[in-house]
Amino acid sequence: MAASGFKIDKLVIIGAGLIGGSFALALKRAGAVRTVTGIGRSQATLQRALQLGVIDQTGKMDRDALAGANLIMVATPVGQMRDVLGALKLCLAEGTIVTDGGSTKQDVVTIARESLGSRFAQFVPGHPIAGTERSGPEAAFAELFDNRRVVLTPVAETAERAVMLVQAAWEACRAQVTYLTPRQHDTVFAAVSHLPHLLSFALVEELAAQESGELLFSFAGGGFRDFTRIASSNPEMWRDISLANREALGAELRRYRASLDNLQQLLDAGDADALGQVFERAQAARERWLKSKA
Amino acid sequence: MAASGFKIDKLVIIGAGLIGGSFALALKRAGAVRTVTGIGRSQATLQRALQLGVIDQTGKMDRDALAGANLIMVATPVGQMRDVLGALKLCLAEGTIVTDGGSTKQDVVTIARESLGSRFAQFVPGHPIAGTERSGPEAAFAELFDNRRVVLTPVAETAERAVMLVQAAWEACRAQVTYLTPRQHDTVFAAVSHLPHLLSFALVEELAAQESGELLFSFAGGGFRDFTRIASSNPEMWRDISLANREALGAELRRYRASLDNLQQLLDAGDADALGQVFERAQAARERWLKSKA
Numbered sequence: 001m002a003a004s005g006f007k008i009d010k011l012v013i014i015g016a017g018l019i020g021g022s023f024a025l026a027l028k029r030a031g032a033v034r035t036v037t038g039i040g041r042s043q044a045t046l047q048r049a050l051q052l053g054v055i056d057q058t059g060k061m062d063r064d065a066l067a068g069a070n071l072i073m074v075a076t077p078v079g080q081m082r083d084v085l086g087a088l089k090l091c092l093a094e095g096t097i098v099t100d101g102g103s104t105k106q107d108v109v110t111i112a113r114e115s116l117g118s119r120f121a122q123f124v125p126g127h128p129i130a131g132t133e134r135s136g137p138e139a140a141f142a143e144l145f146d147n148r149r150v151v152l153t154p155v156a157e158t159a160e161r162a163v164m165l166v167q168a169a170w171e172a173c174r175a176q177v178t179y180l181t182p183r184q185h186d187t188v189f190a191a192v193s194h195l196p197h198l199l200s201f202a203l204v205e206e207l208a209a210q211e212s213g214e215l216l217f218s219f220a221g222g223g224f225r226d227f228t229r230i231a232s233s234n235p236e237m238w239r240d241i242s243l244a245n246r247e248a249l250g251a252e253l254r255r256y257r258a259s260l261d262n263l264q265q266l267l268d269a270g271d272a273d274a275l276g277q278v279f280e281r282a283q284a285a286r287e288r289w290l291k292s293k294a
Numbered sequence: 295m296a297a298s299g300f301k302i303d304k305l306v307i308i309g310a311g312l313i314g315g316s317f318a319l320a321l322k323r324a325g326a327v328r329t330v331t332g333i334g335r336s337q338a339t340l341q342r343a344l345q346l347g348v349i350d351q352t353g354k355m356d357r358d359a360l361a362g363a364n365l366i367m368v369a370t371p372v373g374q375m376r377d378v379l380g381a382l383k384l385c386l387a388e389g390t391i392v393t394d395g396g397s398t399k400q401d402v403v404t405i406a407r408e409s410l411g412s413r414f415a416q417f418v419p420g421h422p423i424a425g426t427e428r429s430g431p432e433a434a435f436a437e438l439f440d441n442r443r444v445v446l447t448p449v450a451e452t453a454e455r456a457v458m459l460v461q462a463a464w465e466a467c468r469a470q471v472t473y474l475t476p477r478q479h480d481t482v483f484a485a486v487s488h489l490p491h492l493l494s495f496a497l498v499e500e501l502a503a504q505e506s507g508e509l510l511f512s513f514a515g516g517g518f519r520d521f522t523r524i525a526s527s528n529p530e531m532w533r534d535i536s537l538a539n540r541e542a543l544g545a546e547l548r549r550y551r552a553s554l555d556n557l558q559q560l561l562d563a564g565d566a567d568a569l570g571q572v573f574e575r576a577q578a579a580r581e582r583w584l585k586s587k588a
Contacts, residue, residue: 129515149513191501192514196521198557199493201576206553207485208579217583219443220486221423223524227490230517231580235573239566246561253558257551259500263492264547267540272533279529282495285502286525289511 006030006168008070012037012059014084016049019101019128020075021140024054026173029142037065040076049137063091071169074100079240081108085115085123092119097162099124099169103189103237104244105153105182113157121159124166125182127151127189128175135234145175153182183248190248195256197238198249200231300324300462302364306331306353308378310343313395313422314369315434318348320467323436331359334370343431357385365463368394373534375402379409379417386413391456393418393463397483397531398538399447399476407451415453418460419476421445421483422469429528439469447476484542489550491532492543494525 011027013020016038027033038046038055046058059065061084066072072092076084081102088098098116102108105125112123130148150170154163167177180188207216242249266275305321307314310332321327332340332349340352353359355378360366366386370378375396382392392410396402399419406417424442444464448457461471474482501510536543560569 129513131516148515151513188506188510188513191504191510192518196497196518199497199554200521201573202553202557203490203493203550203576204580205572205576206550208575210485212482213579216482216485217579217586219423219445219482220583221442222425223527224486224490226520226523227494228580229520231576232584233517233577235570235577238573239570242561242569243564243566246564250558250561253554253561256497256500257554257558259496260493260547260551260554263496264544264551267536267544267547270537270540272537275536276529276533278499279495279532281502282497282499282525283527283529285507285511286498286522289514290526292511 006032006172007034008032008165008169009034010037010069010071011035012039012066012069012072013055014039014061014072014074014088015076016040016046016055016137016140017075018131018135018139018144020073021049021052021054021137022130022142022144023073023075023101023128023169023173025140025142026145027169030172030174032169032172037069039065041080045137049140052137052140054137054140061087061091066091066093066096069093069096071165072096072098074098074102077237077240078102078104078108078244079236082111082115085112089116089119092116092122094119094122097122097124097165099126099166101126101128103127103193103241105151105185107244109153109155109182121157122162124158124162125153125155126166126170127153127185128170130175145170145173148175150175150177151180151185152177153180153185155182186245186248190245190252194238194241194245194249195252197230197233198242198253199256200228201235201238204228204231300326300466301328302326302459302463303328304331304363304365305329306333306360306363306366307349308333308355308366308368308382309370310334310339310349310431310434311369312425312429312433312438314367315343315346315348315431316424316436316438317367317369317395317422317463317467319434319436320439321463324466324468326463326466331363333359335374339431343434346431346434348431348434355381355385360385360387360390363387363390365459366390366392368392368396371531371534372396372398372402372538373530376405376409379406383410383413386410386416388413388416391416391418391459393420393460395420395422397421397487397535399445399479401538403447403449403476415451416456418452418456419447419449420460420464421447421479422464424469439464439467442469444469444471445474445479446471447474447479449476480539480542484539484546488532488535488539488543489546491524491527492536492547493550494522495529495532498522498525 024036128150318330331353422444
């Protein structure tokens with residue numbers, strides 16, 4: 001019996017990578033699940049997940065594999081969500097709750113509404129704020145979500161009991177559940193996650209494209225390494241996220257470009273006071289943020 | 295006797311912070327210096343450096359303190375360089391070599407030429423590519439420069455024996471010495487260091503200025519933390535660096551803004567292929583860079 005009192009018989013994870021695999025392992029650690037079935041595009045990935053004890057059996061997207069499932073976690077890249085949910089609709093029982101771990105939420109809600117039809121009320125959109133630049137079942141671990149935030153973005157149609165079950169599952173994973181609307185979610189993450197990724201990719205690409213690119217990289221140090229760590233992230237995944245959230249990300253990018261226009265003017269004008277004030281406000285804001293998290 | 299065979303009798307550090315203090319400690323570790331004198335604006339800082347064993351005595355900027363010095367390391371912020379070198383000129387003996395650790399080099403060379411006059415040949419401009427966002431003598435440690443690059447940017451007037459001594463000192467610190475012209479140096483570091491700092495400050499400041507700033511920060515995760523680590527750097531120091539290198543930094547910022555203009559167009563147009571290719575080239579370039587450093 002789990003400490004939280006939460007216990008389900010059967011979990012299905014669609015996509016047995018970092019997020020899906022860690023979700024399974026965290027629920028197992030809590031004693032909150034009896035058996036986990038893994039479904040995915042790659043048999044090799046599923047076999048590795050099986051060997052690693054992340055899942056207990058593999059299955060295909062059919063009624064057999066989903067029979068008796070209390071909860072299905074869709075943890076595939078956002079770009080595959082339409083295909084996955086469309087296939088899921090054909091074999092989803094009324095009593096099974098579905099959630100996801102996608103990094104954007106307005107598009108997932110739209111896709112889920114279209115794909116799941118009458119089963120849409122069983123779907124709870126979610127986004128765990130945890131991840132590393134690593135992926136695959138080997139990267140999964142039970143502690144990934146400990147004390148991390150998980151944002152759920154249910155809508156008017158979402159069934160209350162579905163939301164309660166998904167919240168309880170995340171709490172059994174020791175995550176902290178927060179609620180936002182899909183639109184709030186996408187606006188927030190455009191600013192604090194999607195934009196930094198785009199900026200980091202942009203810097204590395206721009207330097208690499210210069211004739212002196214190799215010379216430049218040979219002198220790059222620790223600051224550059226940290227600033228560009230997220231440019232080692234999966235390019236396809238971030239392309240999909242950027243496009244899925246292009247409205248909010250586009251607005252943030254426009255705002256940031258206006259900031260850079262301003263900094264360029266201050267720099268060209270040699271305005272030490274104004275430039276120093278921008279840097280000071282930034283440094284102070286970041287220190288406040290670090291303290292608030294401590 | 296130092297393993298490298300390098301040994302000096304007396305080192306003077308002007309500024310006993312992270313760079314100056316670590317230089318002293320690294321030379322002491324190598325057995326390459328008999329005594330270290332610290333000079334600085336703050337008596338409190340000098341006293342802490344003395345207590346920590348970073349320096350062996352404190353001094354003022356006068357002939358007494360500099361008497362018999364083989365090497366003087368100027369490790370003050372770039373903004374103080376003119377005052378420091380101007381004062382130094384008045385009491386600098388012919389046999390003493392001077393170097394610095396400033397993050398920009400064209401401006402330092404100009405200031406040194408103007409300030410040191412007939413002593414300019416004794417000055418070797420340098421920049422160790424090592425640093426943390428921490429500062430002060432407490433942050434100094436002997437290993438800071440181990441296997442790190444140090445760029446020296448001597449000019450036509452610089453005395454060969456001065457360059458040789460400074461190179462040997464850095465090698466005794468276990469650093470790897472590389473040569474660039476002052477202009478090459480400033481172009482390279484505008485791209486791989488100064489621009490990332492400016493971009494990181496700009497993002498934090500822009501988010502903090504939004505009405506929903508607190509909400510945004512409350513959802514910021516590990517990617518944001520790494521991307522913005524350098525926005526915790528000293529604002530005054532980075533204001534001075536930005537202005538000292540404003541020509542090269544301005545050019546890099548213009549180039550980067552053009553990259554963002556392009557990304558905005560791709561995003562607005564929903565051009566998945568082109569956007570994915572930018573991200574892929576960035577990710578591949580960063581992986582190549584990581585491998586080249588391994």
